[in-house]
Amino acid sequence: MKIAIIGLGVAGSYLLHTLSKEHEVQGFEMQKAGEFNAVCAWGAAKSEMERIFARINIDFNDYVFFNGSHINLELKGKIRKVGCKGLVTYDKHQLELDLTKGLNAKYGERITPNTFPSDEYDLVIDATSLQRVMLPKITDQLLVPCVEYMVEYEKLPYDDFYVKPFSTASGYFWYFPLMKNTAYVGAGDYYRKHMEELDNFNKKHGGKIIKKIGRPIRLSAPEVCQPFTQGNVVGVGEAIGTVFPLIGEGIIPSLQCAEILHRNINDIPGYVEEVKEHFKVYSDVYKVIKLKMNNKLSPYTFIKNSGAVWTTYRTMKKQEERFGLEVRVRDMAEILLTRL
Numbered sequence: 001m002k003i004a005i006i007g008l009g010v011a012g013s014y015l016l017h018t019l020s021k022e023h024e025v026q027g028f029e030m031q032k033a034g035e036f037n038a039v040c041a042w043g044a045a046k047s048e049m050e051r052i053f054a055r056i057n058i059d060f061n062d063y064v065f066f067n068g069s070h071i072n073l074e075l076k077g078k079i080r081k082v083g084c085k086g087l088v089t090y091d092k093h094q095l096e097l098d099l100t101k102g103l104n105a106k107y108g109e110r111i112t113p114n115t116f117p118s119d120e121y122d123l124v125i126d127a128t129s130l131q132r133v134m135l136p137k138i139t140d141q142l143l144v145p146c147v148e149y150m151v152e153y154e155k156l157p158y159d160d161f162y163v164k165p166f167s168t169a170s171g172y173f174w175y176f177p178l179m180k181n182t183a184y185v186g187a188g189d190y191y192r193k194h195m196e197e198l199d200n201f202n203k204k205h206g207g208k209i210i211k212k213i214g215r216p217i218r219l220s221a222p223e224v225c226q227p228f229t230q231g232n233v234v235g236v237g238e239a240i241g242t243v244f245p246l247i248g249e250g251i252i253p254s255l256q257c258a259e260i261l262h263r264n265i266n267d268i269p270g271y272v273e274e275v276k277e278h279f280k281v282y283s284d285v286y287k288v289i290k291l292k293m294n295n296k297l298s299p300y301t302f303i304k305n306s307g308a309v310w311t312t313y314r315t316m317k318k319q320e321e322r323f324g325l326e327v328r329v330r331d332m333a334e335i336l337l338t339r340l
């Protein structure tokens, strides 16, 4: 087939790499080659990343920056330690570039639906995350604005991951260690209070800001990001909602979605069905998150939606290594219920 892939982030770069072996594939990325930024905090669970990349003969360990031992979780002004089960940060930027190396990838090409010659391709893959450039707009849209800085420190403020949910329970601040003395310091908040938290942290801990990046993250579950296809266009990754809404984790779900598309490349209806089934549980998690964001998660609604809350907990508890962290009822209940 002749295939176009628009967006060479997590899902697009993976698909360019895998599909180019079997088809005539052209990738398009709006960012210029020398200025490419993989906007993200680069945190992921090691075992699942190893599994995904071992299948395409890439050793994920070559890209790992920092192996977490615990997350310093700040709740009500107190730090509690949540054990890591393989949570790492990795060189996401380099891995995405390496996946497209030597292949037919055009950087610096911002695609627009009106000018893109879709009919010249058998299949057009929309991997443009937030923009969803070739697919219809989503009505049930839950976007959380995020900003993050890459900071270089003389002395690191924390020796491990640090996360602080906001008092409005509508977002959180994160500190993710990277290589040497650098870290990603970022925050996202539905009510847009994240800059305040970020500025306070930077004032307190200093450090040299190397890079400032950001974009909103889409938390809407795949179920509400339909249609996944239109004509010969098919969506993949965050463009169709593959972000775990409770923690804003999108790398692994987007790669899993890309694996499903690769497996079903000759059967798009089969892909759509498999995506719906694989990400079914995200609808329950999304329901809980929407209540939380709209400040409607009271003890009453908590009980009323106990099925969805329980599914959220069970999903993570059963797959601690897949999520890379220890999952405890107490932490989850406090994060969800309390206005901290």
Ligand SMILES: Cc1cc2nc3c(=O)[nH]c(=O)nc-3n(C[C@H](O)[C@H](O)[C@H](O)COP(=O)(O)OP(=O)(O)OC[C@H]3O[C@@H](n4cnc5c(N)ncnc54)[C@H](O)[C@@H]3O)c2cc1C
Residues within 6 Å of the ligand: 006, 007, 008, 009, 010, 011, 012, 028, 029, 030, 031, 039, 040, 041, 042, 043, 044, 109, 110, 111, 112, 127, 128, 129, 130, 131, 133, 146, 147, 148, 186, 214, 215, 216, 217, 236, 237, 238, 239, 242, 243, 248, 249, 250, 251, 252, 254
């Ligand atoms: C600040 C921040 C921190 C995050 N931290 C984490 C984290 O630590 N761990 C985690 O698991 N998830 C994290 N996420 C979520 C995760 O990064 C995304 O969900 C994931 O990257 C989605 O993958 P994707 O392939 O769908 O899209 P992306 O990786 O976002 O790639 C989309 C690509 O499409 C390109 N593009 C967009 N429009 C066009 C166009 N019109 N023409 C051409 N190219 C276009 C973009 O430039 C981009 O390169 C974070 C998100 C944000 C915003």
